[in-house]
Amino acid sequence: MKIAIMGAMPEEVAPILEKLGTYKTTKYADNEYYEASYKGVDIVVAYSKIGKVFSTLTATTMIQHFNCDKLLFSGVAGGINPSLKIGDLIVATKLSQHDLDITAFGHPMGFVPGGSVFVEADQGLIELSKEVAKELGKTVQEGIIATGDQFVHDEKVKENIVKHFNADALEMEGGSVAVVCKSLNVPFFILRAISDTADTDASFSFDEFMESSAIISAEFIMKMVDKV
Numbered sequence: 001m002k003i004a005i006m007g008a009m010p011e012e013v014a015p016i017l018e019k020l021g022t023y024k025t026t027k028y029a030d031n032e033y034y035e036a037s038y039k040g041v042d043i044v045v046a047y048s049k050i051g052k053v054f055s056t057l058t059a060t061t062m063i064q065h066f067n068c069d070k071l072l073f074s075g076v077a078g079g080i081n082p083s084l085k086i087g088d089l090i091v092a093t094k095l096s097q098h099d100l101d102i103t104a105f106g107h108p109m110g111f112v113p114g115g116s117v118f119v120e121a122d123q124g125l126i127e128l129s130k131e132v133a134k135e136l137g138k139t140v141q142e143g144i145i146a147t148g149d150q151f152v153h154d155e156k157v158k159e160n161i162v163k164h165f166n167a168d169a170l171e172m173e174g175g176s177v178a179v180v181c182k183s184l185n186v187p188f189f190i191l192r193a194i195s196d197t198a199d200t201d202a203s204f205s206f207d208e209f210m211e212s213s214a215i216i217s218a219e220f221i222m223k224m225v226d227k228v
């Protein structure tokens with residue numbers, strides 16, 4: 001088995017690389033991939049860079065070039081559900097692309113022919129996260145995550161995303177990673193810790209809490225690796 005551990009930003013994978021200690025760095029397709037063996041498990045780590053295109057490239061590379069057969073995503077997100085506070089963890093049950101819009105042709109937001117509005121995450125990995133949460137005595141919410149190529153800092157954008165997708169959190173990479181993993185038949189798991197609430201203060205909150213929230217997510221993901 002070979003596990004892909006992915007983030008979007010350097011800060012989202014830095015805590016994971018620190019835990020791994022030593023790793024081999026491979027440059028490929030304008031990015032770097034870090035390979036290590038961790039407690040007998042082969043792991044490849046990478047941060048994609050921001051957005052759906054870069055995350056699609058990295059997820060595809062980790063699966064097709066590095067032969068990963070499970071993909072875990074660790075990072076931060078903007079909270080939509082009022083129950084989600086800064087630092088809280090959310091596990092994606094399913095994901096959508098909130099900026100995919102051909103409604104002019106009568107299709108629902110997030111849908112294109114041949115696709116689906118939502119892509120469901122792997123139930124086995126979600127169940128595993130519940131075991132880890134119980135062992136750690138941590139609360140982990142499950143919910144819908146909406147992905148789009150914008151940093152959301154506007155209540156009206158949030159409201160529109162809730163209206164169309166009933167999303168609990170939002171970010172910029174999970175929905176595309178989900179499509180890649182579904183199409184390539186690789187179980188995937190998307191975990192995010194809240195860094196902001198995607199409102200007018202989002203960028204300030206993000207700057208203040210992103211690193212600490214990224215660590216919260218990364219530490220949980222590494223506990224998942226112990227059991228996967």
Ligand SMILES: Nc1ncnc2c(CN3C[C@H](CSc4cnccn4)[C@@H](O)C3)c[nH]c12
Pocket residue numbers: 008009049050051075076077078150151152153170171172173195196197198199202206
């Ligand atoms: N409100 C929000 N909207 C959309 N996405 C998010 C996220 C999740 N990540 C963080 C980062 C923001 S853009 C970025 C660009 N430059 C520096 C830092 N972040 C991008 O990878 C998506 C956290 N809060 C979000």
